[in-house]
């Protein structure tokens with residue numbers, strides 16, 4: 001019998017994994033920092049734990065005895081991580097290590113969420129076997145976390161789910177996402193300044209949640225690339241949102257990454273080869289033009 005421990009359940013992906021578990025009747029326990037902000041998660045399925053309190057992490061895992069842990073919690077703001085490297089290492093690497101060690105004690109499968117930023121973005125269309133080359137503190141922290149699993153000589157019961165720009169709706173999220181921003185700004189005619197020299201395959205959070213849960217249900221191990229199906233420049237991604245909304249005149253100002261002055265360096269071109277996930281997980285993600293109508297419906301519910 002499966003029992004999933006979901007970390008980061010107040011976050012965008014964590015909320016969707018909880019929703020999927022509730023819908024599919026999969027036993028689960030959810031954890032995040034502070035009160036439960038996800039009304040889809042029953043209070044008796046929620047535990048408030050700061051993952052940087054390693055003793056509390058250990059107690060939680062030993063008490064709940066999950067058969068699998070899906071570890072979505074992380075410091076996810078790339079520029080914040082660049083400016084706060086010690087905090088980034090504590091949350092993204094050391095807390096992951098504590099959780100992974102606890103998982104091994106109870107014999108639970110450990111699934112780590114990771115990112116396209118592990119790559120340098122020179123090649124694009126990355127497969128699971130491509131070499132990593134992180135360009136930022138955040139990306140390095142994810143490579144370090146991955147290596148806790150990849151380089152463990154004593155355990156193979158783990159998976160790494162790498163993803164790209166996750167978007168969707170959620171309750172009380174601590175940060176927004178590009179597509180939600182576009183859904184708000186474009187109909188009002190607001191100007192959006194967007195780069196045309198970074199290529200990404202944005203991922204609908206619901207599709208990603210499906211992939212993450214299927215890894216557990218199908219007892220898969222190893223690295224999986226789970227993103228949206230189409231890689232485009234960022235300005236073209238937002239143009240697609242405009243098209244899906246039926247808008248004709250979009251106020252998109254195209255700029256180059258250099259003018260942004262962001263603290264963390266970004267890989268120019270990512271995007272994933274999804275063939276492994278298609279074959280082993282039956283993962284067939286939706287493109288933006290299919291998800292926008294679903295998101296518009298969702299927004300009414302989440303407001």
Ligand SMILES: NC(=O)c1ccc[n+]([C@@H]2O[C@H](COP(=O)([O-])OP(=O)(O)OC[C@H]3O[C@@H](n4cnc5c(N)ncnc54)[C@H](OP(=O)(O)O)[C@@H]3O)[C@@H](O)[C@H]2O)c1
Nearest residue numbers: 008010011012013033050051072073074113115165166174
């Ligand atoms: N979003 C993307 O575009 C993207 C792209 C590639 C990879 N990923 C990876 O995918 C995963 C999920 O992303 P997401 O978009 O769902 O992130 P998110 O919305 O930022 O959620 C992360 C969650 O982790 C929680 N958290 C942070 N520090 C914690 C701590 N010390 N103890 C307990 N909980 C803590 C946060 O709590 P608060 O809500 O209280 O802040 C938040 O709920 C992450 O591992 C991320 O690195 C995301």
